């Protein structure tokens with residue numbers, strides 16, 4: 001039997017790799033085997049595979065990291081995690097990180113085959129959805145509103161140039177999706193797209209993560225390691241939450257952009273890199289510049305092209321399209337027939353403020369498809385804060401404090417309880433948010 005699917009197997013045990021290879025090749029798959037996460041990432045850069053099967057426990061980088069990496073960077077690739085421990089927790093954590101299926105060692109040929117069949121079905125569905133959204137959207141970005149059409153046209157123009165791009169917009173408006181679209185629409189699409197969340201990496205590690213380090217640069221640097229800029233050579237580096245960079249790092253970034261070369265930590269030898277820099281922020285960089293919190297010269301270097309993503313509440317046409325898209329997507333994922341949304345519920349969803357933007361809408365649709373009892377989503381299925389009088393024109397009998405708490409709770413829920421994100425949306429600091437939450 002000959003098939004077209006390619007499978008990458010990652011395991012530090014050669015016995016398991018051989019076992020997998022024999023079984024999969026007998027079933028007609030094309031098989032690649034590697035023994036570490038690093039090798040897997042390198043192979044994925046140049047080879048398209050349909051499924052990644054990875055062991056969970058491996059020395060150095062664990063399989064969980066690979067699962068995250070693949071689910072973030074290769075959306076159409078199916079992922080199976082195998083572990084030596086058959087535990088519920090193992091299964092749950094594997095699925096949470098983005099694995100499609102989970103298999104405990106030792107497994108039979110039949111178990112492997114069943115899990116593979118399930119994944120292949122999921123991959124086919126995902127490709128179909130991506131294909132469908134391609135029609136109405138652009139690189140998986142849904143948006144037929146005039147505002148989003150304008151965004152797509154700037155992305156197309158930006159993609160053919162090498163100019164640096166700054167993407168701005170509220171949390172959850174799709175900044176990262178746009179950054180990917182720029183890369184995959186550009187001539188650099190065959191080279192890597194490397195996303196770096198500047199806020200998530202501790203200040204003291206950021207430099208070595210970005211520029212790499214040479215052996216002996218600091219205690220613990222027992223071998224030379226490339227940084228993100230080198231990994232992204234020829235491609236695009238996406239610096240997310242760029243406003244969070246310290247002044248020292250801003251100076252170093254400016255140097256890289258001007259000179260097109262980096263210096264690894266612990267080395268004085270410049271290495272030239274061919275990189276397109278795309279940045280994103282949900283802060284007002286202009287005002288950070290005027291407060292001297294962000295370097296003006298760097299701001300102009302990054303902001304050659306600006307793409308500003310409009311908040312969801314300003315594009316009603318997209319709300320309906322996104323609702324339908326995610327409803328189909330999540331219904332199909334859990335194997336139920338497509339749900340529909342009743343007209344009255346739809347009216348509420350259309351006029352809702354969506355403080356968490358598309359991310360909030362996506363999370364809500366996922367929850368609704370899992371929880372819905374019937375084939376139609378009714379007002380009663382919507383969260384209380386959406387149904388409350390606060391969003392209705394005639395609800396004029398409430399204390400400011402009540403409305404504030406309700407709004408805070410709705411924002412919190414829109415970002416799945418993430419207090420930093422909620423504080424950002426609310427325009428207050430985390431401490432103020434905590435105080436407000438304690439008041440009740």
Ligand SMILES: Nc1ncnc2c1ncn2[C@@H]1O[C@H](COP(=O)(O)OP(=O)(O)OP(=O)(O)O)[C@@H](O)[C@H]1O
Pocket residue numbers: 140141142143169170171172173174175176177178281282358359362
């Ligand atoms: N127009 C869109 N079409 C389809 N999905 C979208 C769209 N916009 C956003 N999403 C989805 O919403 C979620 C949030 O998007 P993304 O991470 O790009 O937002 P962001 O602007 O980077 O947010 P943050 O500032 O919080 O990092 C993702 O799951 C993304 O796939």
Ligand SMILES: [Mg+2]
Pocket residue numbers: 175176240280
């Ligand atoms: Mg983001």
